[in-house]
Amino acid sequence: MPPYDPSAFPPFAVTVDLVVLTVRRHALCTLVVRRGETPYQGRWALPGGFVREDEDLGTAAARELVEETGLCAHDPAAPPPVPTNGAHLEQLATYGAPDRDPRMRVVSVAHLALAPDLPAPRAGGDANSARWAPVEELLGEDATAKTGDGPGALAFDHARILTDGVERARSKIEYSSLATAFCPPEFTVGELRRVYEAVWGVSLDPRNFHRKVTGTPGFLVPAGGTTTRQGGRPAQLFRAGGATLLNPPMLRPEV
Numbered sequence: 724m725p726p727y728d729p730s731a732f733p734p735f736a737v738t739v740d741l742v743v744l745t746v747r748r749h750a751l752c753t754l755v756v757r758r759g760e761t762p763y764q765g766r767w768a769l770p771g772g773f774v775r776e777d778e779d780l781g782t783a784a785a786r787e788l789v790e791e792t793g794l795c796a797h798d799p800a801a802p803p804p805v806p807t808n809g810a811h812l813e814q815l816a817t818y819g820a821p822d823r824d825p826r827m828r829v830v831s832v833a834h835l836a837l838a839p840d841l842p843a844p845r846a847g848g849d850a851n852s853a854r855w856a857p858v859e860e861l862l863g864e865d866a867t868a869k870t871g872d873g874p875g876a877l878a879f880d881h882a883r884i885l886t887d888g889v890e891r892a893r894s895k896i897e898y899s900s901l902a903t904a905f906c907p908p909e910f911t912v913g914e915l916r917r918v919y920e921a922v923w924g925v926s927l928d929p930r931n932f933h934r935k936v937t938g939t940p941g942f943l944v945p946a947g948g949t950t951t952r953q954g955g956r957p958a959q960l961f962r963a964g965g966a967t968l969l970n971p972p973m974l975r976p977e978v
Contacts (some may be wrong), residue, residue, distance in 0.1 A: 735828035739784045740771035740881065742815060742888030743792060743836040744922075745855065746905050751921045752855040753885060754791065755877070762825045763878035767856070769885065771831070780814070784834040788812060791853070794838055810838035811904035815888055823880050831879075835888045837904040858889055859924070893922055898972040900942055903963035909946045911958040912936060925976050935973060941966025 743754040755767040770791040774783040785796040788810060796812035812834055819830040841855070861877065862885060877885065896902040896919060903910075905918040916932045919925075936942055941964040949957035 733828065735830060737774045737780075738771055738829055738831045739774060739780060739787055740769045740818075740831050740833045740884055741784065741787055741791065741836055742769060742833060742885055743788070743810075743838070744858075744888065744892055744905075745838050745841045746918055746921045747840055747855055749917055749921055751858045751889070751924075753858055753861065753888075755854060755856045755861070756791070757852040758878055766876065766878040767861075768878035769833075769881045770853075771833075774832075780832050781812075784812060784814075784832075788834075788836055792836075792838070792841060794836070794841075796836070810836050811901065812836045815884070815891060818880055818884060820880065831884070833884045833888065835891055837892065837901065839905055839907050858885070862886055862889065893975065896922055896973065897975055898969055900963055900966055900969060902973075903943075906963075909948070909950075909960045909962055911950060911953065911960060912943075913953055913958060915943075915961075919973070923975055927976070939966070939969050939971065939973075942969060 741754070745752055745754075754770055756770050758764055758766055758768050770787060772783070772787050772790075774780065778786070781796075788794055788796055792810070794810040796810060815833040815835045817830065817832050821828060823829065823831070862882065876882070892901070902915060902918050902922070905922070906915055912933050913929070915936060916927055916929060919932070920927055943961040944964045946960040946962045948960045950960055951957050
């Protein structure tokens with residue numbers, strides 16, 4: 724084997740960035756933190772941090788998730804129910820443009836995290852405040868202003884990462900049971916429908932939706948109880964079933 728000289732290659736750092744999505748007040752929201760240090764001091768950014776020497780990527784993402792939200796990543800292959808402080812966590816994509824970070828060459832491996840309605844976040848690390856921001860606010864029709872260099876823009880290339888994370892969530896709830904990751908361990912069909920409406924940004928017919936989700940094998944299983952927490956008559960409670968892929972899929976309506 725020929726000699727290998729590490730100094731012959733330029734050094735670079737590796738980070739993990741988190742697209743943490745939840746549904747709050749019937750709106751799809753993501754966690755953003757206001758940066759307390761340069762670069763982009765004072766700008767909103769996705770939570771994340773540098774990968775430590777003794778960590779692999781999944782461990783680093785799980786650590787950042789705990790530090791930023793108090794949530795633990797759960798194994799998607801594990802049987803239900805999901806732990807009350809658990810969140811779905813999966814690798815999203817890698818971003819390595821040479822100029823994406825003005826400090827040095829930094830490659831980011833973004834991860835997508837999904838969880839039910841979460842409490843007010845707490846800031847940590849180099850962040851001086853944190854909040855749940857509606858995705859529409861960050862990536863709406865005026866996104867051009869928010870993806871540039873203006874004061875309302877997200878730091879680094881986080882607008883692109885957020886866009887990719889939202890589209891991943893929108894597409895995966897079509898053919899997988901991932902939408903249940905936005906729900907508590909026991910939920911009603913109406914609560915699940917509002918997840919689909921929030922993520923897709925559409926209104927769905929309640930009767931057709933109920934027929935589809937209860938008729939899809941392995942999607943939902945009765946939890947054996949009812950609730951009136953949404954008002955009105957008692958509604959049946961369900962849990963996520965054992966299916967990970969939906970057949971037939973829940974196709975997204977054309978907007």
